[in-house]
Amino acid sequence: MTILVNKDTKVLIQGITGGAGAFHTRQMLDAGTNIVAGVTPGKGGQKFDDKIPVFNTVSEAMEATGASASVLFVPAAFAADSVKETVAAGMDLAICITEGIPTVDMVGVRAYMENKNTLLIGPNCPGLIAPPVNQKLGITPHSVTKPGKIGVISRSGTLTYEAIGQLTALGLGQSTCIGIGGDPVGGMDFVDLLALFEEDPDTDATIMIGEIGGTAEEQAAAFIRENIKKPVAAFIAGATAPPGKRMGHAGAIIAGGKGTAAEKIAALKDAGVAVSPTPAAMGTTLASLLK
Amino acid sequence: MKIHEYQAKEIFSRYGIPVPTGEAAFEVDKAVDIAGRLIKETGSETVVVKAQIHAGGRGKGGGVKVVKGVAAAKEAASNILGMNLVTHQTGPEGKKVGRLLVEQGMDIARELYMGFVVDREKRKICLMASTEGGMEIEVVAAKTPEKILKAWFDPAIGLLPFQAREIAFGLKLEGKQVGKAVKVMSSLAKMVTAEDASLVEINPLVVTGDGDVIALDGKVTFDDNASFRQKRHLDLRDESEEDPIEAEAEALGFSYVGMDGDIGCCVNGAGLAMATMDIIKHEGGEPANFLDVGGGADAETVQKAFKIILSDDRVKSIFVNIFGGILRCDVLAEGVVGAAKEMGIEVPLIVRLEGTNVEIGRDILAKSGLKIHSAADMGEGARMAVELAKA
Numbered sequence: 151m152t153i154l155v156n157k158d159t160k161v162l163i164q165g166i167t168g169g170a171g172a173f174h175t176r177q178m179l180d181a182g183t184n185i186v187a188g189v190t191p192g193k194g195g196q197k198f199d200d201k202i203p204v205f206n207t208v209s210e211a212m213e214a215t216g217a218s219a220s221v222l223f224v225p226a227a228f229a230a231d232s233v234k235e236t237v238a239a240g241m242d243l244a245i246c247i248t249e250g251i252p253t254v255d256m257v258g259v260r261a262y263m264e265n266k267n268t269l270l271i272g273p274n275c276p277g278l279i280a281p282p283v284n285q286k287l288g289i290t291p292h293s294v295t296k297p298g299k300i301g302v303i304s305r306s307g308t309l310t311y312e313a314i315g316q317l318t319a320l321g322l323g324q325s326t327c328i329g330i331g332g333d334p335v336g337g338m339d340f341v342d343l344l345a346l347f348e349e350d351p352d353t354d355a356t357i358m359i360g361e362i363g364g365t366a367e368e369q370a371a372a373f374i375r376e377n378i379k380k381p382v383a384a385f386i387a388g389a390t391a392p393p394g395k396r397m398g399h400a401g402a403i404i405a406g407g408k409g410t411a412a413e414k415i416a417a418l419k420d421a422g423v424a425v426s427p428t429p430a431a432m433g434t435t436l437a438s439l440l441k
Numbered sequence: 442m443k444i445h446e447y448q449a450k451e452i453f454s455r456y457g458i459p460v461p462t463g464e465a466a467f468e469v470d471k472a473v474d475i476a477g478r479l480i481k482e483t484g485s486e487t488v489v490v491k492a493q494i495h496a497g498g499r500g501k502g503g504g505v506k507v508v509k510g511v512a513a514a515k516e517a518a519s520n521i522l523g524m525n526l527v528t529h530q531t532g533p534e535g536k537k538v539g540r541l542l543v544e545q546g547m548d549i550a551r552e553l554y555m556g557f558v559v560d561r562e563k564r565k566i567c568l569m570a571s572t573e574g575g576m577e578i579e580v581v582a583a584k585t586p587e588k589i590l591k592a593w594f595d596p597a598i599g600l601l602p603f604q605a606r607e608i609a610f611g612l613k614l615e616g617k618q619v620g621k622a623v624k625v626m627s628s629l630a631k632m633v634t635a636e637d638a639s640l641v642e643i644n645p646l647v648v649t650g651d652g653d654v655i656a657l658d659g660k661v662t663f664d665d666n667a668s669f670r671q672k673r674h675l676d677l678r679d680e681s682e683e684d685p686i687e688a689e690a691e692a693l694g695f696s697y698v699g700m701d702g703d704i705g706c707c708v709n710g711a712g713l714a715m716a717t718m719d720i721i722k723h724e725g726g727e728p729a730n731f732l733d734v735g736g737g738a739d740a741e742t743v744q745k746a747f748k749i750i751l752s753d754d755r756v757k758s759i760f761v762n763i764f765g766g767i768l769r770c771d772v773l774a775e776g777v778v779g780a781a782k783e784m785g786i787e788v789p790l791i792v793r794l795e796g797t798n799v800e801i802g803r804d805i806l807a808k809s810g811l812k813i814h815s816a817a818d819m820g821e822g823a824r825m826a827v828e829l830a831k832a
Contacts, residue, residue, distance in 0.1 A: 170737070170767065174767075177797075226666065226669070227669055227670065249736065250666045251666060252637055252664050252666045252667035252670075253559050253637075253639060253664050253666065253667075254559075254566075254596050254633075254634055254637055254664065254667070256564075257559065257564055257565060257566060257595065257596055258595065258596055258597050260564040260565075261564075261565070261595035261596075261597060261598075262597075276766055289736075289766050289767050290766060291764075291765065291766055291796045291797045293796075293797075294795070294796065304712070305712060306710055306711060306712020306713065306715075306716075307710050307712065307736070307766055307767075308708075308709055308710025308712060308713035308764045308766060309710065309712035309713050309716055310712075311764040311766055311795070311796055312713060312716070312764050312795075312819065315764070315795060316818075332711055332712065334559055334561045335559060335561060335564050359712065361711075361712055361715060362715070364561045364562075365561070365562060366561075369562070385716070387712045387713075387715040387716040387719060388715040388716075388719070389719045389722070390700075390715070390718040390719050390721075390722045390728065391698075391715055391718070391731070392698070392700070394530075395698050396665075396696075397696070397698060397711055397714070397715050397731055397733075398696040398710075398711025398712075398714055398715070398731070398733035399711040399712070400664075400665070400666055401561070402711055402712075402715065411719075427723065428719065428720045428723045428820065429713075429716035429717075429719060429720050429819060430720055430818060430819050430820030430823070431820075
């Protein structure tokens, strides 16, 4: 009924005692997330808010609590190392919220992940929310979500919220919503997640939200053409962005004339994807595919 | 962050990558001194005077002169320093040249291309090399992609010697040139990782008549995310190359990119900020800026960001489009109200608020006494911003 997590998934928070980690842990608990442990090196033995045990290492936390998914709020300078710790411990899923990790560090993380089992979402992302099972592993405001059968995949945090908000307003609930992050090098991409939604019996259609920079949307278009039978809607941000400028996200830059919104929109349309003409029409564009 | 060619070459030297002998000059007299010294040291009359700006295509724009003798070097330096250099990368407005690099002339037998980038698809660092040096690599890639040789590596392992040898032989290097090129590639690979470079380009990398392999040019861009551990790169910053507002925004912790329109945008999140510009354009307006106040913004940062928009006198309406996640709506509202009270606000303010703590945020705005046009969604907000800017 959802992808990547279910109602029994036990969640660990790395960086639980930091400012952002603590704030969002409380938000996640409010949303119903099954948080069983936290990790902050040097604070092992404490309890977060008098209830969640804090450990020094990920492997200790996993052994003691059976956590299988981790959400990372670790500062950028240490985040790559923490992701590797999560991978080494054998966690099923790592979701890295942290923004500003050096690209070279993420290249190192990807190399470290080869031949290991952990799936990575992010970094520089809002994480995952699965409304049907009340699991929020990240920072998406759960108040705008609604349980249902639409999958959401996005490179942008706030545009994910925007898409979810529009779907909910139209009465279209979501199965799982994933922000894959705005960095040049990260974890799972559109293709990986489209494949999971295709197999999920409780997802009817997917909306993917891309932006300028890189070729992930073109790869997704090629994959959709060959492999995806469920309806897909899309929106690409950055049609008005000037070339050569980094637009907030480290990965959002038109380089050498490549990575423009126009190329991505053309590739997606060519693959039969319904591309929303404006960011305000994401929900209605997807709804039009369901009739 | 971009740096100048002469700064890139100083870093190359530190990593053992051969560069022509030369020095930077900010004044003509200094350039003349350097030219005189180079002629004495090398025994050759040929020197090169190169404009130092953060843009390519300098030669075609008249910013690079190969001259013989001190007098000619003085003339070239006087002509180039202070000139407004227009290249295909500067845009039609050009860039004023404030710095020169004066170098020894080289005896060039072959011009090659060498570059390092992060390959986003393969998630590795990619070394690119080509026999077509001196040409724009984008053109080579489009017309003759088979002439670009590539090798990928993981920073923890580094570029392996056999990979560099394969490239060297692929470039048709011979004899001692092979070993020299391998050394250049290995050193550059180390430099890319150690210095957190997101782009390194040497175009051209030349083979001299004596068979030496030398970086005749150098372009380096650093990964801004790594600035916390590359403190000495801060000294390489040339503020005259930066848009002052963009630099101020960066220092305050948010992203700002100036545009040509008259509708100010204040948004949280890079994707939504881009999309907000897109929808303003879709509704027939023109955005004045891209502004992502960022997720971790506090009220003070929002206030400073909003002041930047208020101080742009082209702005005829302001669209605040917020979907609170990490950034809470109450924090945003406090910042907007603070800035508006401090500076006064003369143009229509359109606000669309959604997400975390939205009720508290709306309440703060309602009680502020500011005249606010509330929008139910971003489509309505964009339409209102466009209409009110025209009114």
